[in-house]
Amino acid sequence: MATQDTGKTRRGFLVDMARTACGVALLGLGVGLYSRQAASLPAEALRPPGALAEDDFLGACVRCGLCVRDCPYDTLKLSELGANVANGTPYFIARDIPCEMCPDIPCIKACPTGALDHGLTDIDQARMGLAVVIDQESCIAFHGLRCEVCFNVCPVRGKAITLDMLHNPRSGKHALFIPVVHSDACTGCGKCEKSCILDEAAIKVLPVHLAKGLLGRHYRLGWKEKEQAGGSLVTPDTEHSYTLPEGMRYDYEGRGLITEESAGAAPYGDDPLETLKRGRGGL
Amino acid sequence: MQPGKHPGSDAVATKGWWKAHQWLLLRRASQFGILGLFLLGPLAGIWIVKGNIASSLTLDVLPLTDPYLALQVLLAGHSLEVTALIGAAIVLVFYLLAGGRAYCAWVCPINIVTDAAAWLHQRLGIKRTAQFARHSRYWILGVTLLLALITGTLAWELINPVTIVYRGLIFGLGLAWGLLLAIFLFDLFVSRRGWCSHLCPVGAFYSLLGRYSLLRVSAVARSKCDDCMDCFAVCPEPQVIRPALKGEAQGVGPVIRSGNCTNCGRCIDVCSKDVFRFDHRFDNSTSKPIAQKTEVMP
Ligand code: SF4
Numbered sequence: 001m002a003t004q005d006t007g008k009t010r011r012g013f014l015v016d017m018a019r020t021a022c023g024v025a026l027l028g029l030g031v032g033l034y035s036r037q038a039a040s041l042p043a044e045a046l047r048p049p050g051a052l053a054e055d056d057f058l059g060a061c062v063r064c065g066l067c068v069r070d071c072p073y074d075t076l077k078l079s080e081l082g083a084n085v086a087n088g089t090p091y092f093i094a095r096d097i098p099c100e101m102c103p104d105i106p107c108i109k110a111c112p113t114g115a116l117d118h119g120l121t122d123i124d125q126a127r128m129g130l131a132v133v134i135d136q137e138s139c140i141a142f143h144g145l146r147c148e149v150c151f152n153v154c155p156v157r158g159k160a161i162t163l164d165m166l167h168n169p170r171s172g173k174h175a176l177f178i179p180v181v182h183s184d185a186c187t188g189c190g191k192c193e194k195s196c197i198l199d200e201a202a203i204k205v206l207p208v209h210l211a212k213g214l215l216g217r218h219y220r221l222g223w224k225e226k227e228q229a230g231g232s233l234v235t236p237d238t239e240h241s242y243t244l245p246e247g248m249r250y251d252y253e254g255r256g257l258i259t260e261e262s263a264g265a266a267p268y269g270d271d272p273l274e275t276l277k278r279g280r281g282g283l
Numbered sequence: 284m285q286p287g288k289h290p291g292s293d294a295v296a297t298k299g300w301w302k303a304h305q306w307l308l309l310r311r312a313s314q315f316g317i318l319g320l321f322l323l324g325p326l327a328g329i330w331i332v333k334g335n336i337a338s339s340l341t342l343d344v345l346p347l348t349d350p351y352l353a354l355q356v357l358l359a360g361h362s363l364e365v366t367a368l369i370g371a372a373i374v375l376v377f378y379l380l381a382g383g384r385a386y387c388a389w390v391c392p393i394n395i396v397t398d399a400a401a402w403l404h405q406r407l408g409i410k411r412t413a414q415f416a417r418h419s420r421y422w423i424l425g426v427t428l429l430l431a432l433i434t435g436t437l438a439w440e441l442i443n444p445v446t447i448v449y450r451g452l453i454f455g456l457g458l459a460w461g462l463l464l465a466i467f468l469f470d471l472f473v474s475r476r477g478w479c480s481h482l483c484p485v486g487a488f489y490s491l492l493g494r495y496s497l498l499r500v501s502a503v504a505r506s507k508c509d510d511c512m513d514c515f516a517v518c519p520e521p522q523v524i525r526p527a528l529k530g531e532a533q534g535v536g537p538v539i540r541s542g543n544c545t546n547c548g549r550c551i552d553v554c555s556k557d558v559f560r561f562d563h564r565f566d567n568s569t570s571k572p573i574a575q576k577t578e579v580m581p
C-alpha cells in the first residue's frame with residue numbers, strides 16, 4: 001500500500017488502519033467460529049492412544065504426522081482438507097484399521113508436542129474410546145448363536161469383553177453367550193469392531209463420553225455400601241411395622257399386603273381405591 | 284527497461300541466461316529438494332525426513348519445529364515436549380542466521396505459486412489490482428495468535444494454506460489444491476502479490492525474525508545503478524530496496540535491512556550492473572560505495 005510512500009494525509013492513514021482492523025477482525029471472527037464448528041469430532045473417528053481430551057488436543061497437536069509415520073500398522077491417518085475431522089489431525093477408523101496396541105506405543109514416543117501424553121506407558125491404560133455392543137438386534141449372540149469373535153480377538157481378552165451366560169427363552173433349553181464390555185478394561189482399540197462378523201459391526205467403539213452414562217453422584221447402591229461396610233449402615237436393621245386393619249399384614253421384601261385367610265373379612269371395601277391399594281395379595 | 288522487454292532481459296543479455304537466473308534456480312532446487320526429502324519416505328520408503336513442515340525428524344536425530352506453531356501451542360495453554368522446544372529453537376536460530384523470510388523464498392511451496400501468479404500478472408499486463416496495506420499481515424498475525432489464546436486451539440491451522448498445502452503434498456492433498464488455486468487466482472486477478480506480500484501471517488512472523496537476521500542482500504555497488512528498475516519489478520517486496528539502493532545521499536547503508544526482504548536474490552539475478560550481492564547485516568558502512576561513485580558515475 002502506498003500509504004507510507006506517498007505521504008498521504010494523517011486522516012487517510014487512520015482510515016486505512018481502521019479498514020485493515022475491521023477486515024482483520026472479521027477474519028478473526030470467521031476463523032474463530034469455524035474453529036468451534038471444526039472441533040466436533042465424528043463418533044467413528046478415534047484419536048491415537050494417549051491423546052489429550054479433544055479440546056486440549058486441538059491446542060497441542062501441530063499436525064505434523066510423526067505419530068502417523070511411526071505407527072507400524074498404518075492405523076493412523078492425518079485428516080485431509082475437506083474431511084470432517086479437524087484438518088490435519090491424526091485419527092483412525094476402527095472398522096478400517098484398528099490400533100494393534102503396540103506395547104512400546106511408538107506413536108506416543110514420536111509425538112513432539114505432548115498432544116499424545118508421554119505419561120502413558122502402559123498401552124492397557126489407553127482409552128481411545130469404549131466398545132459398545134450397540135446393535136443387540138443384529139449381534140448373532142443375542143439370537144442364541146455361538147459367535148464370540150469380538151470376545152476372542154480382544155487384546156485385553158476376558159477383561160474388556162466377558163461372555164455372560166443367559167437362558168435362551170426361544171429354545172427353552174440352550175444358553176445365550178452375550179458379549180458384555182467393561183469400561184475399566186476396554187482400551188478402545190477397535191479390534192472387536194474390525195472383526196465383528198456382521199456386514200455392519202454390531203459392536204462399535206464410541207468416544208467415551210458418548211458410550212458412558214453417569215450415575216448421579218448422590219446415588220448409593222445399598223447392597224454395595226452394606227458389603228463395603230461389612231454390615232448394615234442403618235443400625236440396627238429395624239423391624240418394619242405397619243398400622244393395618246385387623247387380619248392383615250404386610251410382607252416387606254415379599255408379597256406385600258396379605259389378608260389372613262382366618263380373618264374372613266370382606267375382601268372388598270366400599271372405596272374402590274382401597275381395593276386397588278390392597279393389591280393382589282389382598283384378594 | 285525498454286518497452287517490449289521484460290524485467291531481467293538486460294541481465295540475460297549481459298550475463299547470460301544461467302547467471303541471470305542463478306538464485307531463482309537455486310531457490311526452486313531448494314524448495315523442491317526439501318519437499319522431495321519429505322516425499323522420499325512415503326513414495327520410495329527411504330525415510331530421511333519424517334513429518335512435515337510443521338514438525339519433522341531428520342535421520343531420527345534432528346528435530347525441527349515451526350516456531351510460529353510452537354508459539355501458538357504455548358499461547359493455547361499447552362507445554363511442549365523437549366523435542367519440539369529444541370526443534371523450534373534450531374529453526375529460530377537458523378532463520379536468524381539465514382534471514383527470516385528465507386523461509387518464504389527457499390522453503391515454502393506457496394511461494395512457487397505466488398511467484399508464478401506475479402510473473403503471469405506482469406506478462407498479461409494486468410493493470411488493475413486491489414490494494415491491501417502491507418501491514419495487514421501483522422494484524423492477521425496478531426489475530427492468529429489471539430485466536431490461539433482465546434480458543435485454546437490452533438484455530439489458524441484450520442485454514443493456514445502454508446501448512447495445509449505442505450501437509451497435503453506429503454500426506455494426501457484432499458481439497459488443498461483448491462486452496463492453492465484460490466491463492467493463485469487471488470494473486471493473479473485480485474491483488475498482485477496480495478497473499479505473500481500483504482496478508483500471510485506466516486510470512487509476517489518470519490518478517491519479524493528477519494529484522495534481526497544476519498544474512499542480507501546488499502546493494503554494495505549501488506553507485507553503478509542505471510535506474511532500469513528491473514529489481515523493483517521482480518522483487519516481491521519492492522519497498523525494501525529503495526532505502527538501500529537510493530539512500531546514499533541520506534547516509535543510509537547499502538544493506539537491505541527490512542525484515543520483509545525474502546532473501547530470494549532475484550534482484551541479484553536481474554541486475555545487469557551487478558549492484559546486489561548477499562552480505563551480512565553489519566557490513567553496512569556508507570564509505571565504500573561513495574568512493575566508487577566518482578569512478579563509475581559519469
Ligand atoms: S499403539 Fe501401535 S498400532 Fe496403535 S496407533 Fe499407536 S503405533 Fe499404531
Ligand code: SF4
Pocket residue numbers: 060061062063064065066067068089090110111112113114115116
Ligand atoms: S505426532 Fe503429536 S503433534 Fe504430531 S500429528 Fe501426531 S499427535 Fe499431532
Ligand code: SF4
Pocket residue numbers: 130131153154155156160161181185186187188189190191192193205
Ligand atoms: S475396543 Fe474391543 S477389542 Fe479393544 S479392548 Fe475394547 S473390547 Fe477389547
Ligand code: SF4
Pocket residue numbers: 133138139140141147148149150151179195196197198201202203
Ligand atoms: S463379533 Fe459381532 S456378532 Fe459376534 S458376538 Fe461380537 S458383536 Fe456379536
Ligand code: SF4
Pocket residue numbers: 386387388391392393394397445478479480483484485486487
Ligand atoms: S508469505 Fe506465507 S505463503 Fe508466502 S512464501 Fe512466505 S510463508 Fe509462504
